[in-house]
Amino acid sequence: MSHIFVPVVDQEHRPLMPTIPPRARRWIRSGKATHFWKGGVYCVRLNGEPSAREQQPIAMGVDPGSKREGIVVASAAHTYLNLQVEARTGVKEAEKDSTRMRRTRRGRKTPFRKPRQNRKPSQKKLPPSTRARWHWKLRLATFLCQLFPVRLCVVEDIKARTTGKKRWDRSFSPLEVGKAWFYEELGKLAAVQIKPGYATKDLREQLGLKKTGKKLAEVWEAHCIDAWILAHSAVGGRKTRTIGGSSASRL
Secondary structure, eight states, X not given: OOOOOEEEEOTTOOEXXXXXXXXXXXXXXXXXXXXXXXXXXXXXXXXSOOSOOOOOOEEEEEEOOSSEEEEEEEESSOEEEEEEEEOOOSHHHHHHHHHHHHHHHHTSSSOOOOOOOOXXXXXXXXXXXXXXXXXXXHHHHHHHHHHSOOOEEEEEEOOOOOOSOHHHHHTTHHHHHHHHHHHHHHTTTSEEEEEEHHHHHHHHHHTTOOOOSOTTOOSTTTTHHHHXXXXXXXXXXXXXXXXXXXXXXXX
């Protein structure tokens, strides 16, 4: 039987094992817990010391994408949350507009800051669009780790196709720097495991699951399927997902 699970935190807002809605309602009616909303997710906070703090291993699977991304939180027994979110886009165009307007203001007889001198570019400096894209993933992971006791984050590694041409390959260097920064920051939340795309495909075929070719479709088989497979590879359990609900969100 499938359930929608409710995140549970203690009085210090430390995440505990999720519970089912009927039990959460009983806790609220008896005064044992208080409900609250966090990022559009219904949660409960215990008003006293929990009866037990034992936790099952919970993993978070992350399937990055250029337009849509999938994130799943699951244990061996249950899938607690499916998220299909829109990736950050449009930052590059916004920066161009900002630069154009700033230069226009400098052409007028109005006060403006002194132009900075050209500084030596750093190999680790991220363009605004790349920084916004990977920081968005980190904010989502941080948000979910505040609701669920995640022990391991499994991320599908993405790689750019190189051709040996300097101008072509240089445009993909921000991708490598960006994901390296993301993996480092994600490691501060939980242990990180990286899986290549072909490994995810092999696991999907072993489980007999099919992924839809419609990348922008708001269905579980678009992106959440790979995120679920990544989480399943870490915690094991049933060969089918145990929750029917998923959501598309901007948080």
